[in-house]
Amino acid sequence: MPKTNPGRFFEDFRLGDRLVHATPRTVTTGDAALYTALYGTRFAVQSSDAFARAIGYPKSPLDDLLVFHVVFGKTVPDVSLNAVANLGYAGCRFLAPVYPGDTLSTVSEVIGLKENSNRKTGVVYVRSVGTNQHGDTVLDYVRWVMVRKRDEAAPAPEEHVPALPKALEPDQLGDACPVIDPEAYDTVLAGQRHRLNDYVAGECIDHVDGMTVEEAEHMLATRLYQNTAKVHFNQFTEGQGRFGRRLIYGGHVISLARALSFNGLANAFHIAAINGGRHVAPLFAGNTVFAWSQILAVEELPGRDDVGALRIRTVATKDRPCGDYPLKAGDDYDPAVILDLDYWALIPR
Amino acid sequence: MPKTNPGRFFEDFRLGDRLVHATPRTVTTGDAALYTALYGTRFAVQSSDAFARAIGYPKSPLDDLLVFHVVFGKTVPDVSLNAVANLGYAGCRFLAPVYPGDTLSTVSEVIGLKENSNRKTGVVYVRSVGTNQHGDTVLDYVRWVMVRKRDEAAPAPEEHVPALPKALEPDQLGDACPVIDPEAYDTVLAGQRHRLNDYVAGECIDHVDGMTVEEAEHMLATRLYQNTAKVHFNQFTEGQGRFGRRLIYGGHVISLARALSFNGLANAFHIAAINGGRHVAPLFAGNTVFAWSQILAVEELPGRDDVGALRIRTVATKDRPCGDYPLKAGDDYDPAVILDLDYWALIPR
């Protein structure tokens, strides 16, 4: 048995397997500073302890996506080291705030398996749960990923495709957001005057700005998350591969799009849930990322009169401004589209 | 009214306008670590809590220019999103030390307006004030910037050019520096033996070293400061623009020059004021920055026998060593010069 981790192949997964992932991680203000430097994020609750305290947090929580990336990164050595593609996310809920000094760990369960008809690969569905040092669940999500088989002749497992929610419901949102004082939420300091009911379902917002990505940046980010997927780091090997270059971690694109979305969604300060997401096309260093969003729903949260939720579809493109809200070209995605993300964000009422 | 910020155009400013800028920011040891990684700064007071405590600080203050950049960054969405050029600074005073954990906010007042004769642009003068979470002013400065008009036909505002000081006076300096114990200031640990009276007005110092700048570095820095000026980040758009590439934030150049100036000015540990500064030419990734300084004045501070002040002119160049103190070529600047900065730094007596 080798001392190095070869990663699991498709036939190594069994339905119900419980994978306790390595590398618990204490997240700090150092990580928060790097996150700001990597994406330029400006949401006031995460940027200012004073702002966060004024509305009812004990101090600034860490950015939700930083938490997501750290929890996700731990799953890579056990789930996706031999992955061909990260296919999707569903049912992702943020369940407790994470503060500097908290330690994050991740455990996953294999909840679905489906061999592909080519017998060379299969789809693995895992539910991953991130917890803090007190054992509280901070994040719970499902992802599915296409994984290579070690041996094409290996027998296929019994097929099981889990039922996954298309979207979370409003009554499932908000556990990671303490009750805030919406009067104390200063929209001038937050950068935009619009609250929950200033948005209407169907409206589209071009986030205007573009952000070019460098190799050093996405590698710094992906290492910060201790995500070890080989395709992001190794030009020697990737240079001989399909794209001839390193692939950028899909989560980096999500964070870039979220940071750009501040321009139009400045008060949507907390991602409460990710309903689903697709990395439609790869991003490479040198590309410039743009984004636009459509408001899919404007909802109150049962039992809460401090915040409500916007269901948002954020679409990111590369080298293509989003003034005309690019999405589809016929039945396919517009070739410039790289991300199609459906999530719930909380916003003061 | 759009939900995204189009930025103010020249005709949107009114004399006396008070602009409360968004995005309060808690600055931390994470920001300090990044600042060190970005510039390699080595001033002992900011580098070592033990050194800072020995001379009378409660702990290491954050680098003055990190404070400047964070306070400045907040003004960009309201002042210079449609700027053509950042023209100058004046009357910049550091008024209270900033420590990790402090939260910075910025408010500006429009103190001058002058339409250009081409009617396409105008100059806006703003006084910006940075405060901490206790409401103490930490920084106060004036900058002026050339801003596009939305509509050339828009009427010009009444012209008002504020009287600005050419330089601060010694009795205006030192509020951000607690009284220190100059005996406890260890010049061996600080890296150089020269104190206030070892400098003489007129002397020139070549800072010797050169630092090449990469795209990833200046973008990380500028995002760290939550400075959103588009020209720094978007190669897709800038590639089609005047220079064909991203411009580096002028403040990045100031920080590079200041860090290089350690070699010769190691004990000038605190920037007390910036009298004025000009970004003479743009810097681009791939260029190597050099710097030299001239001591303009050596002054005691009224009522203080712990520290005095050096008035320093620091000149930065690109791709041009500074052994012969390059500055002018005829009436113009030497084409290699990119920064001409006039400031006061405190140094132990």
Place this chain on the structure above:
Amino acid sequence: MPKTNPGRFFEDFRLGDRLVHATPRTVTTGDAALYTALYGTRFAVQSSDAFARAIGYPKSPLDDLLVFHVVFGKTVPDVSLNAVANLGYAGCRFLAPVYPGDTLSTVSEVIGLKENSNRKTGVVYVRSVGTNQHGDTVLDYVRWVMVRKRDEAAPAPEEHVPALPKALEPDQLGDACPVIDPEAYDTVLAGQRHRLNDYVAGECIDHVDGMTVEEAEHMLATRLYQNTAKVHFNQFTEGQGRFGRRLIYGGHVISLARALSFNGLANAFHIAAINGGRHVAPLFAGNTVFAWSQILAVEELPGRDDVGALRIRTVATKDRPCGDYPLKAGDDYDPAVILDLDYWALIPR
């Protein structure tokens, strides 16, 4: 006497000279976050306060190599500013753990001098000692470096080559590691099940993964350590030099190799000593670093039943996977080899 530091030339060193280096440095969680972002290191003790506490640390110590680089960086302005080559290390011991908030300082003693026969250069041997704010020694090592003479005609000092240990002995190891509870050390969370006695002398481990290095990354790292060696930063000058480009700090390579070695040595959580190391060939931006290790010895530590020590030879290459353990080509190193490092790491029993 100039105000800038010209660096010492060979004839400026005297046997027995004591060099108190400048720039004490408080290391923080911000530095730790950057270290993670730069190398992707995953050792659980350094990654998680909760994990560290469970086994007996008060909290996560900083990575040993971060400590090494910070202590080393301070010696550069006094020892190696005019160095031609960093020739080797010996007798390097980590003697106390370093935690976020500690302040590091370095003092060196000149323990050997030997002029080269060409009379243009000489070898300087220094013993450098890093201490924390309490005066405890945290690191003690010898390095030797080839330094230019200012004047070829300057008389040679009396030659003295110090006797240096080939390797530390097991009874010299472990001072920087508190007694831990090996039962509480969770190998699942640490990422690998192998403890001390699962390794055997002679076995080789390919660390599999490759990491490409960008200019921005190695410069950020080297500045973080306040290492001022000119060859790492100045493309203007280096572009005209021997290699036509910036050289990457050798310590950056050591950290990359150590981080890669997690894959196979995940429980070897603490570097207790470096017996010796050679930077066999330079690394440049764009190269991809691979690594493999051989276990040279498996030792118990006298008086300790919690941890033992692996003596490890880690070899790093550029643009060359290590599945066949490349090392020598005839009498010389394989041209792909860039680092040959011999060290002791502690691992739970």
